[in-house]
Amino acid sequence: GAVVSQHPSRVICKSGTSVKIECRSLDFQATTMFWYRQFPKQSLMLMATSNEGSKATYEQGVEKDKFLINHASLTLSTLTVTSAHPEDSSFYICSARDRRGQLAPQHFGDGTRLSIL
Amino acid sequence: QKEVEQDPGPLSVPEGAIVSLNCTYSNSAFQYFMWYRQYSRKGPELLMYTYSSGNKEDGRFTAQVDKSSKYISLFIRDSQPSDSATYLCAMNRETSGSRLTFGEGTQLTVNP
Numbered sequence: 001g002a003v004v005s006q007h008p009s010r011v012i013c014k015s016g017t018s019v020k021i022e023c024r025s026l027d028f029q030a031t032t033m034f035w036y037r038q039f040p041k042q043s044l045m046l047m048a049t050s051n052e053g054s055k056a057t058y059e060q061g062v063e064k065d066k067f068l069i070n071h072a073s074l075t076l077s078t079l080t081v082t083s084a085h086p087e088d089s090s091f092y093i094c095s096a097r098d099r100r101g102q103l104a105p106q107h108f109g110d111g112t113r114l115s116i117l
Numbered sequence: 118q119k120e121v122e123q124d125p126g127p128l129s130v131p132e133g134a135i136v137s138l139n140c141t142y143s144n145s146a147f148q149y150f151m152w153y154r155q156y157s158r159k160g161p162e163l164l165m166y167t168y169s170s171g172n173k174e175d176g177r178f179t180a181q182v183d184k185s186s187k188y189i190s191l192f193i194r195d196s197q198p199s200d201s202a203t204y205l206c207a208m209n210r211e212t213s214g215s216r217l218t219f220g221e222g223t224q225l226t227v228n229p
Contacts, residue, residue: 006160034216043205043219044161093160105151106217108160 003027004096006109014117015086021079021112023094029074030096034106035067038091050077074099084116120144123206123220132229136193140206140220143187147208147218150182152191155203155222164204165191196227 003026011019023033031052036044048069049057056069066088068080077096081088093111098104123140130136138152149168153161165180167173167189173180181190189208193200206220 004160041224043221046216049216091158095160105149105163105166107163108153110160111158113158 004109012115019081025096028098031099033077034095036093121220127224129226138191151207153205
């Protein structure tokens with residue numbers, strides 16, 4: 001089946017550090033990838049939609065200068081949390097959609113647990 | 118009112134039981150329906166994907182969609198302890214790259 005790889009799986013760092021998370025589609029090409037944030041015992045909250053070769057579309061309330069998204073190729077999108085603070089600690093998950101096939105669903109990575117001290 | 122309603126549970130059943138998980142939605146524009154399973158500290162895993170009313174079966178899992186009632190279900194037969202996870206329903210309006218609207222997720226525990 002479709003595989004989405006997300007790296008790293010766990011990050012612990014000091015306040016003020018910038019953290020980059022990678023999302024790769026391993027066996028398909030994805031023109032669109034999505035970045036979510038998930039708090040404990042809650043559902044996924046969409047942060048932004050990442051489009052290959054163009055700017056990301058951010059959801060209302062998500063700071064685009066804080067959460068930088070780059071989708072440089074059809075198999076890679078990155079999310080950079082800039083100058084992270086403890087309130088940015090969360091579980092970040094990406095998903096990707098196979099560009100072939102009009103009815104393809106989203107497939108998710110295994111998430112990145114970010115802890116800011 | 119939320120666009121998608123899902124009972125958060127928790128739901129606890131004995132091994133071998135039939136599990137029924139349900140979501141209702143309010144927007145008739147939703148056309149594509151998914152069920153994801155999420156284990157603790159992992160990303161959601163796609164279980165079922167349907168786009169028409171009726172039943173779709175895959176092994177022990179059956180997805181049911183009733184567009185007239187705006188109601189979807191996931192049935193798990195012969196449930197196993199390994200089925201213990203949070204189950205998320207999700208749906209979207211269009212085919213290409215549109216955002217998913219999720220239910221809150223139902224936490225399921227299957228007891229051996």
